[in-house]
Amino acid sequence: MSEQTTRPVVRMRGIVKRFGGTTVLDGIDLDVHEGEVVTLIGPSGAGKSTLLRCVNGLERIDSGTIEVDGEQLSSTEKGLNHLRSRIGMVFQSFNLFPHMTVMDNLTVAQREVLGRSSDEARQRGAALLERVGLGNRADAYPDHLSGGQQQRVAIARALAMDPAVMLFDEPTSALDPELVGEVLDVMRTLADEGMTMMVVTHEMRFARRAADRVVLLADGGIAEQGPPEQVLDHPTSDRGRAFLQQLAEH
Amino acid sequence: MQDFLELFAEYAPLFVDATWVTLRLTAAALLMAMVGGALVAALAMSRVRPLRWLATAYIGLVRGTPLITQIFIIYFGLVAIVTLPAFWAGALALAFHNSAYIAEIFRSGFQAVPRGLTEAARSLGMSRAKTLKRVQAPLALRTTLPVLGNQYIIAVKDSSLVSFIGMTELFQTSRNMAASTYEPLTAYIVVAIYYLVIVLALTALVSWLEHRLSAHRRPAAA
Numbered sequence: 134m135s136e137q138t139t140r141p142v143v144r145m146r147g148i149v150k151r152f153g154g155t156t157v158l159d160g161i162d163l164d165v166h167e168g169e170v171v172t173l174i175g176p177s178g179a180g181k182s183t184l185l186r187c188v189n190g191l192e193r194i195d196s197g198t199i200e201v202d203g204e205q206l207s208s209t210e211k212g213l214n215h216l217r218s219r220i221g222m223v224f225q226s227f228n229l230f231p232h233m234t235v236m237d238n239l240t241v242a243q244r245e246v247l248g249r250s251s252d253e254a255r256q257r258g259a260a261l262l263e264r265v266g267l268g269n270r271a272d273a274y275p276d277h278l279s280g281g282q283q284q285r286v287a288i289a290r291a292l293a294m295d296p297a298v299m300l301f302d303e304p305t306s307a308l309d310p311e312l313v314g315e316v317l318d319v320m321r322t323l324a325d326e327g328m329t330m331m332v333v334t335h336e337m338r339f340a341r342r343a344a345d346r347v348v349l350l351a352d353g354g355i356a357e358q359g360p361p362e363q364v365l366d367h368p369t370s371d372r373g374r375a376f377l378q379q380l381a382e383h
Numbered sequence: 384m385q386d387f388l389e390l391f392a393e394y395a396p397l398f399v400d401a402t403w404v405t406l407r408l409t410a411a412a413l414l415m416a417m418v419g420g421a422l423v424a425a426l427a428m429s430r431v432r433p434l435r436w437l438a439t440a441y442i443g444l445v446r447g448t449p450l451i452t453q454i455f456i457i458y459f460g461l462v463a464i465v466t467l468p469a470f471w472a473g474a475l476a477l478a479f480h481n482s483a484y485i486a487e488i489f490r491s492g493f494q495a496v497p498r499g500l501t502e503a504a505r506s507l508g509m510s511r512a513k514t515l516k517r518v519q520a521p522l523a524l525r526t527t528l529p530v531l532g533n534q535y536i537i538a539v540k541d542s543s544l545v546s547f548i549g550m551t552e553l554f555q556t557s558r559n560m561a562a563s564t565y566e567p568l569t570a571y572i573v574v575a576i577y578y579l580v581i582v583l584a585l586t587a588l589v590s591w592l593e594h595r596l597s598a599h600r601r602p603a604a605a
Binding site for chain 2: 189191210211214215216217218219220222224226228229230231232233241242245246274275276287290291294
């Protein structure tokens with residue numbers, strides 16, 4: 134890893150997030166560098182998804198700073214919209230627009246946000262559908278697709294915006310086991326092609342094979358981080374050992 | 384039966400004219416009520432608490448008082464300030480009334496849009512307004528259409544109360560018929576037929592719209 138030579142695409146400093154009286158994130162510092170794939174793991178309630186949602190402003194942070202692609206995450210509506218168009222987000226529950234065809238799902242934001250022409254947006258959409266293996270489903274509605282197919286469309290929809298970084302929030306947790314593989318395949322290809330990615334996941338195989346760095350969150354902080362084999366096989370922190378012990382028991 | 388058919392035919396031209404009055408009146412009222420209802424729903428979902436109170440008070444007032452009272456208050460109240468034809472006084476009263484119900488329908492429709500879909504739109508960089516236009520409003524319309532159709536049907540029949548401020552719409556025409564033929568039962572059965580035809584046509588229109596807007600829920604064409 135060449136963390137010193139590449140610039141951080143995501144730079145988080147002193148992130149604090151509270152829900153009511155509970156402090157979920159307690160002063161997190163985290164950089165994600167260009168082309169790096171970072172997976173966030175940890176016990177449920179550790180704030181993995183919350184941290185991810187802070188990156189594109191779906192959750193407002195109580196203190197700290199976040200920069201994406203050199204731009205500070207602003208609190209103004211306009212600034213936030215602009216930055217969000219540079220950050221791809223893939224949700225656990227896909228969240229495709231059910232009243233639009235697959236192609237419309239892929240083109241609506243290209244047209245409305247990036248101002249691309251209808252032709253341009255469709256071309257880009259078709260190319261991305263081809264890439265996620267769904268070139269023949271452009272006219273289908275999301276309800277007619279399997280969960281795995283829907284998630285692949287959701288990935289294509291985010292990629293259509295040419296994002297600087299892709300955020301994945303437990304992208305395979307809502308899928309039937311036999312459909313997990315096709316989504317992970319797409320993500321692995323993406324990682325190999327050099328996409329900068331932050332992935333919250335319980336898929337340790339993905340963490341092991343595709344991640345450059347594994348970050349273990351616990352008790353509102355980073356308990357441990359490093360290359361997958363180090364964090365997953367030789368954890369040094371008590372929290373890390375406890376979490377991996379729990380995983381091993383399943 | 385012979386007598387009934389003869390009377391039906393004799394009065395048909397008057398009832399057909401009155402049907403147009405009822406349709407125009409209800410259409411004008413519902414158009415205004417859709418705008419009014421959207422505004423009130425926006426107030427009801429506002430982040431500003433006094434605006435929410437305002438919406439709650441308005442909805443409570445309208446739903447808690449009889450329509451006929453509202454029609455009289457608006458008619459006699461407005462006539463005291465501005466000269467207003469009975470048609471527009473009636474349309475305004477019906478709009479005032481239906482806005483409250485339609486506001487509640489809109490509000491329930493928006494709240495039924497899964498939050499994840501709004502988040503997905505916002506995370507693609509779409510502004511609040513664009514998210515509303517492309518995601519929330521179309522989905523809210525789809526879920527509320529059956530209930531909205533129901534409200535339209537109620538509005539058509541409620542428009543009969545406007546006869547009390549002297550408008551010769553359908554119901555007033557049946558009262559006139561009853562008075563001049565001394566056959567009240569016949570007159571009210573005749574007018575019931577006209578209302579029924581209007582409501583059935585409206586129901587068919589709403590079903591057609593529902594069908595058109597639900598392509599995404601039907602199984603894919605083979």
